[in-house]
Amino acid sequence: MRGTYLVQAVVNGILLGGVYALVALGLTLIFGVMRIVNFAHGALMMVGMYTAYWIFTLWGINPYLSLPLTMGVLFLLGAAIQRFLIDPILDAPQHNQLLLTLGVMLFLENLALFLWSPDFRTLRLPWLEGAVRAGFLLVNKPRILAFAFALLSTLALYLFLKHTETGKTIRATAQDQVGAALVGIDVRKVNALTFGIGSACVGMAGALVTPYFYTAPQVGHVFLLIAFVVVVLGGLGSFTGALVGGLIVGVGESIGALLLPGSFKELVIYAIFVLVLLYRPTGLFGERYE
């Protein structure tokens, strides 16, 4: 009997982890190119959630159909933040960059609080309620969809980075900002583009979880910390790391929820975090930075 619970937990964990990976991808992409730890990442996800929520509430378009719109909004927001707020301080000491993104987080979260109150909102999709049965496993439908979309976008992003001109330009800039400038790459444009893409990723993740996760101004905190854990575990700047890290954290949290009472499962995540920071801060796939 125990075994089936464990397998169920692992499956749930994988589904969860896929979404975590998508969230983390944005963060790690931004860090890889600009060496910036984006504290506003969770808040951007929150914006994605609210965008999907309002599009559905006002116009009846479900979050999967409205994905392009949500991603577009987040892309523009991210690019604007980068271009106008972050660009000027790319040479500033790192802690200032952290503080700036913290300020953006504060602003966005509390703007949402002001506009839409702290009430938890949920997006109900009656045709997506319930679970799918596979043998002894029970898998929640929205979670499967979220995982599927997350996986597809991750693949799409991978192909984009690997095979398109723009993607290669981004990777070149990630390797060496100065070198990239020297070969004629418009680094400012790349930075804005990257931040936009990173924001679109996390905004998409936000839209994908609205059918089963509550939407509220402070929801970003939860995912921000998880994103940090995933990214540090996987290695700041590493695509593969975000994927693997996401799955590990997802499964870890799921098993933790199975074994530990209350909300102690969060402790599992933080414990992983602290251990990784102490023993292998470069993560599983990261490079050594000075």
Place this chain on the structure above:
Amino acid sequence: MSDVVSAEVKFTRRSMSMLLLAGLALGGVIAFPFLASPYALRVGILIAYYAYLGQAWNILGGYAGQFSFGHAAFFGIGAYTSSLLFAKLGVTPWIGMFAGAAGAAATGAFIGFLCFRYGLRGPYFSLATLAFAEILRVIALNWRAVGGAMGVLLPLRESFWTMQFPEGPPYYAIIVTMLGGIMLLTYFLEHSRLGTYFVAIRESEDAAEALGVDTTRYKIVAMALSSGLTALGGTFYAQYFSYIDPNLAFGIDVSVAVLLPVIIGGVGTLFGPLAGSLILTPLGEVTRRLLGGYRGVHLMLFGAILVAVILYLPHGLVGTFQEKRRLGRRCSHDHPRP
């Protein structure tokens, strides 16, 4: 000859006017509780309170250069320790606060030891402190012995020994004394071996090491000092508001609130936290009143201010003022510049 004399006169006149200003300020601070309305007094208390917390953070973040994003951990340890000792065992908060400070200092030293021994710097250190604060929050949330999600409600028994007062002035006196104390401490720190080592570590850890400074040890000391002092602020909060819970004590909001006035006012400066609090606290109160409604909306404004300060005044108010003054003085001097 007359140049020297007039320079001396200028100096004396300047120090006289500074002394006069200081005297007026001191007089104002002392007279304030007697003249102010209860609401104004409350704002005054909060100004001093955030300035105090900011100064405690400043010692580690501004002077030693280690930006902690998890100071709520120490705040919460202070608040919970003194409150639990009081609520469960009847221990007076006057003693409980020091127990909390000791616990926080030990925790800070431990966290510092873990982080610094493993060479965590910059954003990694900030994230680690954030994680530690969150760990404590989750523990407090799930541990029924410390109240769980319900937190701790302080039994109301107003007296000096229980550090509970019906009106503002005694609270004001306490927090202003704490603020004065920590600023005096910081002033002496600036001129001491400890403080000199702190700023050296901030500027260049490697250079400091090469000059004989045991950087790991001193960073841990900075951590312990800062966390112990922060904990005292936690006790004050608990006594003033008579209630704490895991979010109020260990939440990210607390960690942010602690460092915000310092960044605005000027990291690493003596008056930075006070200047920052003097601006932000009344602003927050006014915004809250005007916009009404939900808790935390004033943070929208603070977020915008934070962004603006980082972009345009990265040294904060006091820091920028100091810069301008230095540049001004240099121009009027006859310095042989290459």
Place this chain on the structure above:
Amino acid sequence: MTILALDEVSKSFGGLMAVQNLSMEVEGGEIVGLIGPNGAGKTTVFNLISGFLRPDRGRIAFKGEGILGLPPHEICKRGIARTFQIVRPFANLPVLKNVLVGALNRASGTREAHRIAAESLEIVGLWQKRHLLARELTLSEQRKLELARCLATKPELLLLDEVMAGLNPQEVEEMLELLRALHTRGLTFILIEHVMEAIMTISHRVVVLHHGEKIAEGPPARVAEDPKVIEAYLLGAPQEVG
């Protein structure tokens, strides 16, 4: 008296051998030049001696005692001071405070530290500028500041890493004068330099590294004629000449 002895010291990074089986000795009062093409491992040697890196193999002894595994601040307390290839001043601190940090190494209190700091600043000629912030100094002044900081720690052995780099000929001459003056006070030096004329004039002895190995050692004039050295420089990574 041998003040510093390296015995078969090796250090590698990943697969790259930065320093291979290096053995060398420095006598008290000597000025030893450490030269070699870029990437020869010279700064790595300094990092190994000063404790910033730990050798994979070999031993390092200072005044007869092993110093392997000691942290940099311990090694400074023993009497070895070093400068950095890229200057690392305490940028936002006044010049005086910069040197004070070093002075506190031996001083028992802040008063004595101030005295030592003042002395060091006088020697390098920066006393007038003691209230300026370190970042407001010129490069030449910043190098002198690094030197003053080191001096304030009251060292016996000084490791100077490219202390002339980026200086114009007049500044190089000033620096040489300073080093000679300090030498007469009994200090021992190991200098890494690319400014050939300077290092050949002032060194008693020169050690040449190439790909982490010692390929020549001896008085400057003899080393300059050594065909192995000439070959190493011609085939080594491109770098500034003289």
